[in-house]
Amino acid sequence: MSLRLSTVILPHRRWHEGGRVAWTRAEQLGFHAAYTYDHLSWRSFRDGPWFGAVPTLTAAAAATERMRLGTLVTSPNFRHPVTLAKELISLDDISGGRITLGIGAGGTGFDATALGQEPWTPRERADRFAEFLALLDRLLTEDTVSYEGDFYAAHEARTIPGCVQRPRLPFAVAATGPRGLRLAARYGQAWVTTGDPKLFENGTPDQSLRALRTQAERLADACAEIGRDAGELDKVLLTGFTPDRNEPFRSLDAFVDFAGRHREAGFTEIVVHWPIPGSDFAIDEKVFERIAMEALAQLG
Template sequence: MRLSTVILPIHRWSEGQKIWRRAEDLGFHAAYTYDHLSWRSFRDAPWFGAVPTLTAAAAATERIRLGTLVTSPNFRHPVTLAKELVSVDDVSGGRLTVGIGAGGTGFDATAMGQEAWSPRERADRFGEFLPLLDKLLRQDATTETGTYYSAVEARNIPGCVQTPRVPFYVAATGPRGLKLAAEYGQGWVTYGDPRGPADVPVEQAPSVVKSQIEKLTAACEATGRDVATLEKVLLQGSTAEKPLASLDAFVDWAGTYRELGVTELVIHWPVPDSIFANDLAVFERIATEGLAQLG
């Protein structure tokens, strides 16, 4: 099992770079950031772009993997996104992972003036978005016409440092998204029950993830793929569980999900006076000692 972190893009780089370097020093497998234009309680607070942040983080670090968690079609187009991902993969020396999903109804879902998409339309768009992005990152030139997204002689030379392209970690819980994860993903991402912490008792949270992994397994079997070839990534912070309250709490939580088949845990870097407020000293101890105590 691996342990990674999410660093929100809320810091001016004079301070933010210190956090990304510290994440590397603590031994995290990867450091991700949200790809949003704004987000929930941070809507009226500082919030910087994901791609520039990852580019700067790539230049400030040497070993840690970097990525989005997650990118979506809400304000992205496959052609321009592919160019940016190739660039970050190059700057990082092949350390980029692309967390990607269909998107939701957050504050930035209509920031470009579009009407809010229904769940079905989000799924339809993502079903076109991901295959086209896959082609753009694998080919020097791509031409394709779709209902929502098209590319005309779109060039991506020299391509990704990682071959055949940067890995996709596909966030999905529904049947269409899970099928895409099975077909295109090197990993699969969940944050647990999409209903939110108020609707799911703590004791029921693991059973939700267990059910999701069973559905992922079925989706893989339907496409002739071994589910063991996908990383199973759990993003902490959207359930009523409190794994960052203490080292013991983390070890219990991590052990539960390891038994269910989760291979990577992602915990939020503490942000004071927010829903991600946690003791930094406890967090750093979890980073350095937590997985070792699983045995």
């Protein structure tokens, strides 16, 4: 099974003070895709610089030529399907059809209350996500959409000319629970996971790998329920949130071992964070570049 290697570049640097350089260097290093987080702020970066995902991806699309681009991930926490669809169609056009939408239900972080609302319950987040995704799918595949749901509405919303990619740009649906996996099976061209969060603090790498295999099996079951071949979906692992944290990035050999084990578990794409000194993603830049340029060749 072939494996692709991608990166995620957090939007914490001004474009002309290192931001642009990271995106163009990612393409030079040969990454399959470069993604960015779509948050209003995030964890330890909350009180520092943090820029918007859509303008960042627009600039990245203009600065690169071949590499795929996208969010990892967008959520309904502060977005509406109608306005997001218009932005995605524009991004897909500017990039020449290189955009992937990573999308999930969202969580209880800063995004959940930044607009002044009370945090949604897990049940409401799941309900909203299901409706959001279904409406967004329609908006990106139909010229005109009218819809009245429990949480979202659209009145003769025009999304002409639609995406460059047909029938629409791909969705990479982040999910671990049953409802989310069913949505990934129905709408996704890819499935995204960060592993089992319950194992992050005290789990082991072997436990994490077993949990990831179980998630993939449940995705396959969800696909089977609707008559879809699970092999049609790419399986994407966003690294940095499994019990081994940054251990796979200590050396090229350590990463090759990690990537090989996860390829055997069925993953088709591994996403690594662009190094950020003094953060949870403080990977040695020389090791990072060796991984980008040499790891896939060593995997064979």
